[in-house]
């Protein structure tokens with residue numbers, strides 16, 4: 001970036017009459033005072049230079065070669081400073097454009113950690129986020145989200161983005177005239193939706209470098225952007241000048257909980273939401289059902305065959321076969337599967353974002369209980385999620401269910417290295433136990449058991465049990481496989497696609513001992 005410019009002249013507007021300083025003059029951007037500033041070096045009444053603090057400075061084009069630079073004054077108990085302004089005359093249009101580009105880039109640096117903003121501040125001390133998340137994981141995570149291509153990938157998931165748009169626009173009553181906080185704003189797209197729905201002001205909080213791009217996108221939509229403030233920092237660290245009437249966020253990872261961003265969403269609720277404020281999304285559900293998929297099982301088992309070679313360039317590899325076999329089965333499989341692979345009606349686990357405690361998300365233990373609808377070999381547990389936007393006007397669901405239009409989350413399957421056999425009507429029990437780890441994900445322990453079955457069976461007796469341990473952080477993305485979908489008329493009615501109202505399903509769940517409400 002070019003830090004220094006030669007401008008033709010400047011006119012100091014504060015002096016009476018305005019004082020023209022003819023150039024060429026040197027104008028430079030820097031951060032020598034600990035914040036981004038613009039400095040002009042002039043010989044004027046013995047004064048060597050004058051500076052603008054970019055945190056409170058704005059630049060306007062008056063013409064092709066002429067711009068106006070104005071900084072806000074301030075008033076504190078101790079001192080009062082007045083606004084100051086200059087007009088800048090550039091030698092040509094190219095110099096003017098380069099100067100404006102540098103100004104924007106340096107100004108965006110004002111929105112950095114540890115700096116104060118006109119409408120919000122960021123603390124530079126170690127935060128709750130840093131206490132529980134490894135620095136190396138956070139660095140990679142925010143590096144990933146700092147890249148436009150990954151934001152584009154999410155924005156191009158039209159099921160996702162379209163559901164958010166519809167949920168916001170159909171519920172204008174929840175946004176119009178309200179203060180909104182966008183938790184993890186990314187490109188700022190949800191903030192712009194909230195502004196379209198008439199929000200009074202939106203605070204778009206984003207920890208990654210994407211905050212600078214969000215600032216640009218928002219500046220490129222000035223009619224909406226004037227009601228949006230981008231704050232670069234973690235939601236755990238930033239301070240906002242006012243409370244929010246509504247939070248909007250897209251904190252869902254694979255299996256809903258991956259990335260541990262739900263915790264940040266809940267922290268945002270506790271820090272910034274007014275009592276009884278709204279949350280978009282409001283509730284999430286993890287759905288689970290046993291599946292049978294011989295092809296998938298064989299594919300995973302075969303991956304470790306490499307290690308069964310006894311003469312690999314004269315080396316016997318078999319000592320590592322067992323480890324490799326277990327390693328492949330410790331990866332949850334992410335792909336879009338045919339819902340006909342499910343062999344029992346699904347159960348669900350509800351997380352109510354408006355009430356769940358952050359600590360409740362550290363360890364989630366879901367008891368499993370299914371009744372096999374066919375006699376088959378069960379290869380593991382299939383999982384997906386949905387979220388509800390509980391708007392005052394329209395309740396809208398965003399689902400990632402198999403058979404529903406595919407999203408970038410796909411579905412997730414935990415595959416057992418030892419499949420279990422069941423007969424039709426046989427009960428399958430077990431646990432899905434997920435423990436958060438400091439690399440922003442979860443260790444999953446899955447146990448599935450086939451219960452004793454048939455006349456004379458010992459009550460509660462177990463015939464066969466299989467367990468596996470998986471790392472949600474290390475999934476096997478299996479999207480290259482061609483996916484066979486059933487024709488519409490072949491599709492089983494999927495109970496998860498019929499979404500009850502919030503009140504109905506909370507009632508339904510409190511009657512259902514298999515479902516835990518956090």
Ligand SMILES: C[S@@+](CC[C@H](N)C(=O)[O-])C[C@H]1O[C@@H](n2cnc3c(N)ncnc32)[C@H](O)[C@@H]1O
Nearest residue numbers: 145184185186205206207208233234235250264
């Ligand atoms: C899944 S993306 C969603 C982006 C955007 N809201 C959208 O819907 O397109 C999550 C974003 O939240 C940001 N993020 C995650 N944890 C955060 C935290 N604790 N504080 C601030 N931003 C966070 C990430 O950097 C990422 O850009």
